Amino acid sequence: METIKNSINGGEFLVKETEAQAIFIPEEFSEEQRMMAQACQDFIDTEIEPRSAEIDSMKDSNLVPTIFNKAGELGLLGIAVPVEYGGMGMSFNTSMLIADIIGAAGSFSTTYGAHTGIGTLPILYYGTEQQKQKYLPKLATGEWAACYCLTEPDAGSDANSGKTKATLSEDGSHYLLNGQKMWISNAGFADVFIVFAKVDDDKNLSAFIVEKDFGGISMNEEEKKMGIKGSSTRQVFFNDCRVPVENMLSDRQNGFKIAVNILNIGRVKLGAGVLGGCRTVISNAVRYSTERKQFGVSINNFGAIKNKLAQMATLTYACESLCYRVGQDIEDRIAALKSEGMDDAEAKLKGVEQYAIECAIAKVHGSEVLDYVVDQGVQVYGGMGYSADAPMERAYRDARISRIYEGTNEINRMLMVGMVLKRAMKGEIDMFDAAMSVSKELTAVPSFETVDTSELLATEKEVLKKLKKVFLMVGGKAAMALQDNIESEQEIMMNLADLMIEIYASESVILRTEKLVSMKGEENCQQQIAMTKIYLSQAVDKITAAAKEAIGSFTSGDEQKVMLMGLKRFTKMDLENTKELRRAIADYMIEKGKYPFS
Numbered sequence: 001m002e003t004i005k006n007s008i009n010g011g012e013f014l015v016k017e018t019e020a021q022a023i024f025i026p027e028e029f030s031e032e033q034r035m036m037a038q039a040c041q042d043f044i045d046t047e048i049e050p051r052s053a054e055i056d057s058m059k060d061s062n063l064v065p066t067i068f069n070k071a072g073e074l075g076l077l078g079i080a081v082p083v084e085y086g087g088m089g090m091s092f093n094t095s096m097l098i099a100d101i102i103g104a105a106g107s108f109s110t111t112y113g114a115h116t117g118i119g120t121l122p123i124l125y126y127g128t129e130q131q132k133q134k135y136l137p138k139l140a141t142g143e144w145a146a147c148y149c150l151t152e153p154d155a156g157s158d159a160n161s162g163k164t165k166a167t168l169s170e171d172g173s174h175y176l177l178n179g180q181k182m183w184i185s186n187a188g189f190a191d192v193f194i195v196f197a198k199v200d201d202d203k204n205l206s207a208f209i210v211e212k213d214f215g216g217i218s219m220n221e222e223e224k225k226m227g228i229k230g231s232s233t234r235q236v237f238f239n240d241c242r243v244p245v246e247n248m249l250s251d252r253q254n255g256f257k258i259a260v261n262i263l264n265i266g267r268v269k270l271g272a273g274v275l276g277g278c279r280t281v282i283s284n285a286v287r288y289s290t291e292r293k294q295f296g297v298s299i300n301n302f303g304a305i306k307n308k309l310a311q312m313a314t315l316t317y318a319c320e321s322l323c324y325r326v327g328q329d330i331e332d333r334i335a336a337l338k339s340e341g342m343d344d345a346e347a348k349l350k351g352v353e354q355y356a357i358e359c360a361i362a363k364v365h366g367s368e369v370l371d372y373v374v375d376q377g378v379q380v381y382g383g384m385g386y387s388a389d390a391p392m393e394r395a396y397r398d399a400r401i402s403r404i405y406e407g408t409n410e411i412n413r414m415l416m417v418g419m420v421l422k423r424a425m426k427g428e429i430d431m432f433d434a435a436m437s438v439s440k441e442l443t444a445v446p447s448f449e450t451v452d453t454s455e456l457l458a459t460e461k462e463v464l465k466k467l468k469k470v471f472l473m474v475g476g477k478a479a480m481a482l483q484d485n486i487e488s489e490q491e492i493m494m495n496l497a498d499l500m501i502e503i504y505a506s507e508s509v510i511l512r513t514e515k516l517v518s519m520k521g522e523e524n525c526q527q528q529i530a531m532t533k534i535y536l537s538q539a540v541d542k543i544t545a546a547a548k549e550a551i552g553s554f555t556s557g558d559e560q561k562v563m564l565m566g567l568k569r570f571t572k573m574d575l576e577n578t579k580e581l582r583r584a585i586a587d588y589m590i591e592k593g594k595y596p597f598s
Helices: 030-058 063-073 093-105 105-121 123-128 128-141 255-273 275-291 305-340 342-352 356-386 391-403 410-423 431-443 458-488 490-520 522-554 559-571 578-592
Strands: 146-149 165-168 174-185 192-199 207-210 217-219 232-243
Touching: 030 063, 030 093, 030 105, 030 123, 063 105, 063 128, 063 192, 093 105, 093 255, 093 275, 093 305, 105 123, 105 128, 105 146, 105 174, 105 192, 105 255, 123 128, 123 342, 128 490, 146 174, 146 255, 174 192, 174 207, 192 232, 192 255, 207 232, 207 255, 255 275, 255 305, 255 342, 255 356, 275 305, 275 356, 275 391, 305 342, 305 356, 305 490, 305 522, 305 559, 305 578, 342 356, 356 391, 356 410, 410 431, 410 458, 410 490, 431 458, 431 559, 458 490, 458 559, 490 522, 522 559
Parallel strands: 146 192, 165 192
Antiparallel strands: 165 174, 174 232, 192 207, 217 232
16 A cells, blocks of 8 residues: 655654554554455454453463464464464554454463564574574464563563573583563463573673573463453563573673664554454443433433543544554554665664654553543443443453553653653754743743645644644753753653553544545534544643642742743633533444444
């Protein structure tokens, strides 16, 4: 499919505009991609959903590995693995789509993601040719299962402080691994372990490919968890585990870089990976609200229920919009780098690294949308929502981990702001010049120039431009006032992150709807237009609150007054009748009997 290549670099959405035709929207997936998605959905419907309670119980230790093997037989484990290594060699956004669909598989989605993402990709992107030929075909087909051993009891978010050691044997043929890892998904049945350890007294981690049969590996019993109960999670101990020197992954002390880059991929995949769960929960809520009668009518007749259904759909629509936008940006950057002669694996790493900011946004936004959706799903079900016999209880528990793994949302918020500031300091994002222009605008006479708002969504685009000025005003002033101390002011960093998230999500929604209207016509996109207006209206309120809190944290006196006046000017938006917009969206969903916007 032909798309206009997006020339905007990661983070530049804050200072540059993007045309609707330059982004990818999920309605553009090809027939082949849709067939892959349907095959994945059929797999969930036949192999997972009927056994969901059995999977969660973990009474049969062979059940999940058996389902895992069937996924391998269907090619679902090798979506991102090149054909020459036994995979399907499909595009980055296709792998996002499959992560999206498998997100409805409950705890199996964690099993799947741990294997196909953090378990397989380090070898694909950093392995030698010999390592790729040895391991990738077995991982792509499911003959071998993989896990990723980074976290330790005293090294969670601060991964590089891990204490696991690797010592070279006297004959120089092996490294002896000693240490403890925890919260290791798939550990109970994994054949291959990606293990991070420090060689001798190195400052940084190194990475190793460890086979279960190397020996010296022991485990605790399965962890008792709040959710994702059907996924294997264990502590893993290495006691003089003999790893051949040729099984070091990449260069010595390159482990931390591997971990960071692989987690970037994990973050954007997690953003997409919540979507299948969101749609399933919404569709179940729509159907239940039709079946459930109170006061002689279906509860979907009540405004409070319609409000919930429409809000769940609006947030999911926004999450879809931003995830597939960044997925295609990554894919386009990979293609551009390869056309310049860069090696395939390096191009994929550089492509993802370029959009690391947006990857973090996708993870935070997606996980928090999922949490909202499952919470409201329980509420729509009422008392039945709290029952383990209904689908909402498991969905509610399973969702909670998403805000923790792949880096907590707090860490990701600080990372995204830190990356923007570092790129601005390097001149990669023209943030400070743009911030100076906004600062001058604050003290200038306001312009009363009228803007043509006759075109569809033109008003929303004008609001979006001003929201970007809010970030430049607050972020630029905070960077100047706090300088090197800004990263220690975590509350302000998280305020700035919230501005970034809502700006990127709002822009993605507006551009998706604009492009969709150009494809299908305005009359056929009324609900999408309504969701766009609702999302932007809410984003303005969130941005106002976060910016006001930040301004109050580091300014005072006249400076504070000027900034608050600027905030009021930049967040001005006509009031929308969101009640009627939500009712129209909910009525459409009730008519279709599901979430109908993908």
